[in-house]
Amino acid sequence: LDDVLGRPEEISWAVRRLLESFAAERPVVVVFDDIHWAEPAFLNLIEYLAAFSRGAPILVLCPSRPELAETVPTWATSLANASSIVLEPLGDAQCELLVANLLGEDVAADLGARVVAAAEGNPLFVEEMLRMLIDDGLLVKRNGRWEADVHLGGAVIPPSIEALLAARLDRLAPRERATIQRAAVIGRIFGWEAVVSLAPDSERRDTGASLQELMRKELVQPDADELGGEDAFRFSHILIRDAAYRAIPKETRAVLHEGFATFLEERVGERVAEYDEIIGYHLEQAYEQRLGLGPLGPGALALRARGRIKLWSAGQRALLRGDLAAGVNLFERAMRLGDQDDEDRVDIVIRLASVLLQLGQLEEAEAMLEQAHDQAALSEDEANATRAAIGREFVRLQTNAAGRAEEAARLAERAIPLFREQGDDLGLARAWRLRSEVDRLACRFGAKAEALEQALVHARHAGDEREEAEIRLLLGTSFVYGPMPVPRAIERCAELLEESRGVRWMEASWLGMLAYLEAMADQTDDARELYGRSRAIYEELGMTFALVARSAIPAAIETMAGNPAGAERELLTGYEALTAIGETELRSTIAAMLAETYASEGRDDEAEEYSRISEQIAATDDFGSQVLWRGARARALARRDGDPRAEELAREGVRLAATTDYLSLHGAALLDLAETLASLGRAGETAPILAEARVLFERKQDLPSLRRVARAASASETAATL
Structure with a gap:
């Protein structure tokens, strides 16, 4: 799959569909651990799962440190089917019960109060303290029961979880400590082969035994190897990995990071591009560690x-x-x-x-x-x-x-x-x-x-x-x-839609364009169906801005279908969303289209209002907006009081449109001019203007616009005979 890439929205959709397929057979529980370290795209994926997997029995659990609420305070807060549970520290009685469950009540009575006082409600501290005492031989298992050594009462209790983990690691044999430090450079999950590759030749044969001992002491545990090797491990807790990494001198860190980057490049072979980010990270770390060691060499x-x-x-x-x-x-x-x-x-x-x-x-x-x-x-x-x-x-x-x-x-x-x-x-x-x-x-x-x-x-x-x-x-x-x-x-x-199959964000774009074209071909039902498919993909992928940016398409479809109310609804939705984010280029066109819609309905005050908004924010080189707002205002002014500026505005729009090869825009400008002249009582002058518009729409084969020309010509003939 090294050449198969998808946008985050497509990946989210694929993950949701995979989980829903599992959930179709039986309820599914998904756990995403330590999400306070997650990238924004991964947090978006989790939110997407919660928002769109409403009909499937899927429970998503996301353990996190409190930092997540500080860095992303609004994450998942708007989801009705999501809730946060704050895990408070264990009380003293609960800590004592934990010790008793792990060791038995007799031993817990001798040790419990001291461990509970130092743990401050942290269950990890309790577990790691007991493991350290086992490592030191102060707790011994005989006949299936834990027994306390006579020296247990004098055991030193470290003041914090960090100090406790550091103390456990300090007690390791030198080769075990070196092995866990090499593993810490690789990450929370690490492969046996990778750790061996980082060891000196003299220690490579002992790496397996060291890893077995680290497993016995519950510092690491077996896991799946992402690189496809035979054995892999993971740290029992990320804090253990962090403690091991902190204990590594900078020079050693630099050597190990570089060594793992080289190992990974060689190990993955032709799939190396998939691992560029990981390899780049380790090379970056190797370089940064060397920065603190004096002058940089070649x-x-x-x-x-x-x-x-x-x-x-x-x-x-x-x-x-x-x-x-x-x-x-x-x-x-x-x-x-x-x-x-x-x-x-x-x-x-x-x-x-x-x-x-x-x-x-x-x-x-x-x-x-x-x-x-x-x-x-x-x-x-x-x-x-x-x-x-x-x-x-x-x-x-x-x-x-x-x-x-x-x-x-x-x-x-x-x-x-x-x-x-x-x-x-x-x-x-x-x-x-x-x-x-x-x-x-x-x-x-x-x-x-x-x-x-x-x-x-x-x-x-x-x-x-x-x-x-x-x-x-x-x-x-x-x-x-x-x-x-x-x-x-x-x-x-x-043709381009077919070439894009499987890349859903591109499919949505081509479906939207096809919808617009089918509306011009007078296939309104097909146009609405195609745009509905496009909209559904965008919504499934969570691409809300793409929908807003394309609000002109469904509006145009409704306009060509003779449904100005539907066009207005689509345009206002897009206009308000673009206003909220401070966008101007697209908004100027949407405002001009609103002005045209209101002018077509005879709502002249609103037509003039939105035409002025478009005039204010449109670039002078944006011919589309410049033509549309002029035509809309000209029609409104001509109807209102026969303002002579109306004809001037309409003819300016035609002159601008004539410099383009946007045939439908040019034809629409001519229609606006014809309507303006008719409202000024000069319907007899519109025949050649409408004939020119007809030629343009015929070249484009824009059928709804040709019908509009026919209606305008009929109205002008009627007015000229009165």
């Missing part, structure tokens, strides 16, 4: 380089499966393992900035790219300076697109020959993608598609699967909104 610098490469690769895989938070963490750590002049630093910065952009951290992304650009420019590194500039331009197009189109076009034109000369396919993919953004803003979808086809070729050559997947989806929007006739666009999107 070996430490080589460690740093190896670790950076592994963390970068792991970050790429995290992005491919859609785990943005993990990607940020890994890229930031990769950057910390580098210098300003590292050749791959700009690539890491660009990828990190792109993730921050998706997370809405726009200022941080721009500042990071600005710094990378300036550093490369100072070094006269034209290629890296250009890469950083392209990344920065993507950010600026989202934060302040006004006036950026020309600069973005010039930058792309400069970058393409530079990267072509260097054979930099990823650079070429990004440069062509930037070129496509310029065309998108101007609603030139045919040109956008051509640029994206070029970008797709180079992304494939670069082997960047994430870049390729994103470019494919952008291509789909060109088919939907561009000049490609609806039947052919349906064929292309259906």
Whole structure:
């Protein structure tokens, strides 16, 4: 499965379906231990299970330290079927009962009060204290019963669980102590072969015996080996592992971390990419331990380089499966393992900035790219300076697109020959993608598609699967909104849907596009069914923002079906959600679509209100929003009091739309102009305008819009005869 990746939402869905299949046969109890160390994606998975597995008998238990409530205070609090149980310390009587159950009442009477007083209600302390006394021979089992040694009364009780565990480990024989320390470097679960590989040649034969002794003393216990070897173990408690690790000198830690990274690389063979994050972590730790030991030599610098490469690769895989938070963490750590002049630093910065952009951290992304650009420019590194500039331009197009189109076009034109000369396919993919953004803003979808086809070729050559997947989806929007006739666009999107089977977030995107196209083909029932499937996938995967971002699609379907109330409901839901997160680019279009919807219903005050909102937040280069709000306001003004500004606004919208190949937008602008003129008492002038709109809709094969033209023409003929 090394090449099979899924987004966190898809992984969550697959885990839920697996557990539900088990629960169909009998009730299932799932335990996720120590979730205070869990990554955000894993916490989201647990919440998803609780929220969506309502009909299956599944009980999910999540033991955690109190720190979880401090770091993620809202986690699982909104779930009606989830509850938190705070485990209070054991009372004195309960601790005494625990000792009596473990040792018998006679021995407990001699020892119980002292252990209970030191334990302060911690059952682990009680158990580990008794194990230490057994190790020291102060508690002896005879004839199936525990008996106290005569010296038991003088036993020293450590003041804390940490001190107690350290004392137990100090009492181990040297080779046992060395073995448990090697295991501690590997982690809570460790394989026998891995521990052997970290031992000196002279101690390797004794490793098995040492592990058996550690098992007898209940410091470790058998477990399944994740690497497929014969024997594996786990620490009986994570605090035992922590205590063993703390006792290792820094220099020894560095050697052991490096040794385990090398062992793991060799052990997993062709599956090494799956373990990049773990290998990178151990190389990172090996380097950081050496930082505190004096000047760094060539070996430490080589460690740093190896670790950076592994963390970068792991970050790429995290992005491919859609785990943005993990990607940020890994890229930031990769950057910390580098210098300003590292050749791959700009690539890491660009990828990190792109993730921050998706997370809405726009200022941080721009500042990071600005710094990378300036550093490369100072070094006269034209290629890296250009890469950083392209990344920065993507950010600026989202934060302040006004006036950026020309600069973005010039930058792309400069970058393409530079990267072509260097054979930099990823650079070429990004440069062509930037070129496509310029065309998108101007609603030139045919040109956008051509640029994206070029970008797709180079992304494939670069082997960047994430870049390729994103470019494919952008291509789909060109088919939907561009000049490609609806039947052919349906064929292309259906082909790409088939290619995406199994990648559910991509399936949902293609289903949404197909739904829009089927509505244009006058197949309303099919359109609603397709969008319902798309919505269901997004909801199952927990991708709420994707649903909000696509609220224009179900609204358009309802508009084409002649259901303005349904369109209004969808648009208001999207508008309110986008307002809540401070988004403006999509919201300007949603506001303009609301204005058009209200204008079509004759609700002129509301139409003018939302047209002004769109005008205020839309970028001047956002032709879609600029055309729509003008048409809606023109219709409202013309109906209200025959305002002469209405015709001027409507004609401005037509002029803007005429520069695009967004045929349906251009046709809609002409319809708005015709309606505006009719409301101004000039219905006799609308025939050539409506004829032009008809030609555009026929080219696109937009059937609902052709019906709208026919209705407008009939109304104009009637008005002209009055």
